Amino acid sequence: MKNELVLVIDFGGQYNQLIARRVRECHVYCEVIPYTQATAAEIQKRHPIGIIFTGGPNSVYEEGAPKIEREVFSLGIPVLGICYGAQLMAHVLGGTVKTAETREYGKTNTFFTPDCKLFSGLPQEAITWMSHTDYIAALPEGFRSTAHTADCPVAAMDCAEKNLYAMQYHPEVLHTENGTAMLKNFLYEVCGVSGDWTMGNYAQRAIEEIRTRVGDGKVLLALSGGVDSSVAAALLAKAVGSQLTCIFVDHGLMRKNEGDEVEAAFSKWDINFVRVNAQERFLSRLAGVNEPEKKRKIIGEEFIRVFEDEAKKIGRVDFLAQGTIYPDVIESGAGDAAVIKSHHNVGGLPDYVDFKEIIEPLRLLFKDEVRALGTELGLADYLVWRQPFPGPGLAIRILGEITAEKVAILQDADYIFREEVANAHLDRDIHQYFAVLTNMRSVGVMGDERTYDYTLALRGVTTTDFMTADFARIPYDLLQKVSSRIINEVGSINRIVYDITSKPPATIEWE
């Protein structure tokens, strides 16, 4: 069965996948396509039930700014323009867009016209999230303004007769109050969707696509035992069964006992599972390396080399599969976005890779969607709800040079922290928590003697999508218990600090 389709047309905005994600939250299937492919003819061929234009960095009146054919507005398909998309709708249909005297950025008080379908059932005044310098100065014929702010006369507009709607603010961002409800109104009240899409459909579609792509070829999946690659393993196993081999690389930078635990868990699955013990290989390549991006690149490359070596043992393997998810892609600098850090599986990949194609069935999903999909596929709760653990492992939690001794110290300290968080039943409330071995030593006193040992940092964060995060308010009693256990049981650590920065300005990991 084919699902109702909404096309999201990409004009280069920052929140495009977030729009897609909100549409999925409303149980509607959608696809994001670049504006260059969005001709009226192409759109018509796909029979979408609605169209959404995203924001974008350009100004519509500039030479060479992204455009859309005028015919797109007369196909009889409802259109919602967001930010740049709103300005483009106004511009193409004969309105005027100008540079504003006061640019609006951030939370903005906004007033809505209640009889616009987008705002039906919602308060007439609310906070919206704005991010623009241009504004709609004159409406196109047949349109009316349906919302305004102190500085922006057209914060939204519509031409209900033609099912054309636009918003200057970003409804997809959580800072916009009722933003998702407005998108839902567009989908249900304007486009008339029935809401026929579920995570089950996503799984089905992904499985079919993998089958078509792979044919009778072989696939090697990089399996870490983490949430993302476990969900990918379940999908791939359903899609291609015994053509799949899962490779778990124990690079010696896993958490305490983790290598054995992953092996025990996946040996029970009905899949080809291989554990590669590559401790020596990784540690020797990392010896003497201090710089975070360099560590990441080395690990990214070494992972691939291990996979290539394993592939040779299986015979001809054309496909490498990974559990990459959307935040990995964005932070590694997708498209025009800035590189924050090179996730080993994206920006850390070497230039030459000995596989024909890379399969990443979760590449457009956010973490909480991956979890929902895992549950849908019948994965055990402990797998679905595991806290994430980065591919480079403890390498990016040991600041400065990595040595086997430091790895052992950090493993022991981190184990105690995790054990106490679990004992306090906070392991689902704190979304990621771990220890970091700083490269700093300081003076302490133990048993009346001077010590000069490492400072350990504890990090705990709460977040939904791992793109932004707040530090977790861990109870002092728990911190105290963890602190005294680590000092008493681990050795080489004489001082413990708790990281109280959010993301941004910090990131979750320290490197």
Ligand SMILES: Nc1ncnc2c1ncn2[C@@H]1O[C@H](COP(=O)(O)OP(=O)(O)OP(=O)(O)O)[C@@H](O)[C@H]1O
């Ligand atoms: N030790 C490993 N062995 C094999 N593949 C790995 C390993 N670590 C990471 N990978 C690959 O890199 C991808 C990205 O790692 P990442 O940590 O983001 O995801 P994950 O481990 O699957 O899930 P989680 O975010 O829950 O840790 C994984 O999905 C997997 O394909």
Ligand SMILES: O=c1[nH]c(=O)c2[nH+]cn([C@@H]3O[C@H](COP(=O)(O)O)[C@@H](O)[C@H]3O)c2[nH]1
């Ligand atoms: O597989 C991964 N490979 C990487 O190179 C990597 N770097 C960060 N992370 C994880 O991503 C989330 C966001 O982390 P940051 O705030 O530190 O960027 C957090 O959950 C991090 O643990 C990684 N995962």
Ligand SMILES: NC(=O)CC[C@H](N)C(=O)O
């Ligand atoms: N976020 C956007 O889409 C911005 C649109 C346009 N570049 C402006 O500044 O107004």
Ligand SMILES: [Mg+2]
């Ligand atoms: Mg992981």
